Ligand SMILES: Nc1ncnc2c1ncn2[C@@H]1O[C@H](COP(=O)(O)OP(=O)(O)OP(=O)(O)O)[C@@H](O)[C@H]1O
């Protein structure tokens with residue numbers, strides 16, 4: 213392997229931080245539309261979607277689209293217990309009032325008064341990440357949070373990553389614990 217994961221993260225995050233607000237918004241709109249118009253989305257009753265921060269693909273369109281078409285929507289929360297960190301999922305009904313700032317300033321569900329979703333209930337996960345490749349391998353931020361969460365999904369639950377074109381590489385470093393995506397959607401491609 214030519215690049216380590218940390219080199220890949222550095223390189224792609226630098227490129228992504230160079231996108232302007234107009235580029236981020238217009239590309240995110242295209243990506244959200246593609247998700248909302250997909251058969252996988254149409255068939256999903258419960259969607260787990262991340263809340264974007266910094267220059268990630270903006271997910272507001274997906275969350276609003278899911279709620280307005282009567283779907284259940286869950287958001288992840290980083291649960292910390294000593295050294296143990298993992299993702300939990302909670303169902304929200306109101307994207308303005310059911311969230312608050314959590315780890316790193318990312319909006320998280322108000323867990324104490326919301327329904328805790330079991331991983332096995334989810335039909336579609338919208339997965340964030342730093343870098344992806346044409347084999348649908350994924351490099352995230354380096355905590356293994358999504359790798360551990362995604363391994364508990366029911367068989368048949370779809371794992372769809374969304375990313376900008378600049379986040380797609382020919383090949384990213386992959387380890388045995390890295391969970392492959394079922395699809396990756398960018399503003400111009402579907403992988
Ligand atoms: N299924 C797993 N079980 C136990 N540990 C894991 C598992 N998946 C990942 N890890 C641990 O997490 C660490 C980080 O993994 P990795 O570099 O793949 O992160 P990442 O995919 O970038 O992060 P994330 O999934 O949070 O976006 C690894 O060193 C590994 O030890």
Ligand SMILES: [Mg+2]
Nearest residue numbers: 352356359390
């Ligand atoms: Mg990984």
